[in-house]
Amino acid sequence: MNIVLGVSGGIAAYKACELLRRFSESGHDVRVVPTASALHFVGAATWSALSGQPVSTEVWESVHEVPHVRIGQQADLLVVAPATADLLARAAHGLADDLLTNTLLTARCPVVFAPAMHTEMWEHPATRENVAVLRRRGAIVIEPAVGRLTGADTGKGRFPDPEAVFELCARVLARGADRVGADLAGRHVLVSAGGTREPLDPVRFLGNLSTGRQGYALASVAAARGARVTLVAAHTELPDPAGVDLVRVGTAAEMRAAVLAAAPDADAVVMAAAVADFRPADYVPVKIKKVDRADPEPVALVRNPDILAEVSRDRAAPGQVVVGFAAETDDVLANGRKKIARKGCDLLVVNQVGGGLAFGSPDNQAVVLADDGAETEVPYGPKAALADLLWDLVAERLARSRPLTGDGRSEQR
Structure with missing residues (x-):
């Protein structure tokens, strides 16, 4: 693939060297x-040594090759990293006063901006x-x-981790130029991920085996498809995905508060987190001691x-799509059909867990149930593939x- 790496004038420019290396390798x-x-x-x-290509900032060099048109026309992906506030402004207003902004106007491939600047x-x-x-x-502007x-x-x-930016770009390339930014651009999606932990005392908790991989895959794929993503993440040891607004939580109560705060502005809510169904009735503020030859008190x-x-019952806006996940150990589809009716969501992803399935694995297999009775099988494969489907x-x-209006905003029906 032919990749154009645009670099604007910010201190994070040195991090683009690592991004360039990953593309080349x-x-x-x-x-x-x-x-x-x-x-x-x-x-x-x-830049020239690392890429093996000539480097120029001006349209007046090698004019006979018409670089201000040719470079953009031949690109399969254009990535601007870092993208400064000035570069974003020039790109938004269609200015073309150097080789990079000319290339942005002539490119017909997916375009990714990785901003880096001060908070203000x-x-x-x-x-x-x-x-x-x-x-x-239709450009993908990832969240710093x-x-x-x-x-x-x-x-x-802050400029996102170069590896995370590379992975997002790899998803964009894998998806293809004709499918990027067409369906989720202009959308805000809310995804929950990870397993909540309900504390019993300062060192013990009630939890589950969720690693957050599926939720993180959903967030990453949505960002690669142009969405603005809010990711509410409970316990996970995964690196932060590029291009999302990350909200960290610990307990089910904290997740509820974060989800309800972000849901009113979301076109879709996907609850992929493994939220604990129960919590200890009482929290003990000091470590519970083991007493010799005595059985512990029931919890x-x-x-x-x-x-x-x-979230399904109290829709924040008309037309909002709500998706749930159901991890089952037996009677998977039967339990899933009961659950989608009980929960009131639009779609429910049902998968079997236990025995090394789903939790902790990079792969997944599921059936997506719809509120109209439709069923879509997802064959065993990477969790990113399930996310895409x-x-x-x-x-x-x-x-x-919720069709998009002319200005790219959701029209509520």
């Missing part, structure tokens, strides 16, 4: 197109509107990470709130229930 041909400002951070010689710049209304414009046009910025500042605006349990049923089903429903 994966067998892609990479052409680096920096801005003049970017060369203050990483020189042209470095990212949150400025002008930047937010420029990002919205680019997303409405939260962390240490230039100097002593900390906040949202009384109380029910946790049913978040999926609550599920988003296909969600996108079809959103196209009917």
Whole structure:
């Protein structure tokens, strides 16, 4: 594949070297197109040596090859990393005052922007509107990470982990130019992931075996398809996926609060988390001691709130699509059909767990039940493949229930 790596003038430009290495080692041909400002951070010689391609910032070099048109026309993917506030503004307004912005106008392939800037710049209304414009046009603008910025500042605006950006771009390439950004661009999706933990005392908890892999795959695939993603994550040891707003929680009560806070603005809510059904009735503030030759006191349990049923019942907006997950050990489909009727969701992903199935595995197998009785089998394979199929089903429903208006926003019916 031919990849164009645009680099704008931010301190995170050095991290693009790692992204370039990953693209090259994966067998892609990479052409680096920096801005003049970017060369203050990483020189042209470095980009040329790492890519094996000539590097230029101007349209006036090698004019006989018409690079300002040819580079974009031949690209299978255009990635701008880092994308500064200035670059996002120029791209949103269609300016073409250097080789990179000309390439952005001529490219007909998927375009990914990986922003990096100070928090104040990212949150400025002008930047937010420029990002919205680019997303409405089908570009994928991934959410920056939260962390240490230039100097002593900390906040949202940090360049995401290069490996996470690479994985997102790999999903974009695998999906194909004709399918990227067509169905989830302009959409806000809410995904829950991981297993909640209900504390018994300061060192013990009631939990489950969920690793969060399926929920993280759903979030990553949605971001690669152009959606704005809010990921509410309980316990997991997975690295933060690029391009999502991450909200960390611990207990079922915390997950409920985070989901209900984000749901009103979401086109779709996908509850992939393994939420504990019960929690200890009483929390002991000190470690419970083992008494010699004495049996432990029974642990009384109380029910946790049913978040999926609550979100399904109290739809935040007309046409919102709600998806649940059901992990079953026996009578999988029979239990799943009862559960979708009881929960009131639109789609329910039913899979068998136990014996090494689903939990902790990179692969999954499931059946997606619909509220109209339809059933879609998902053959055994990577969890990202299940995510792609599920988003296909969600996108079809959103196209009917919440079509996008001319400005790229959801029309509520």
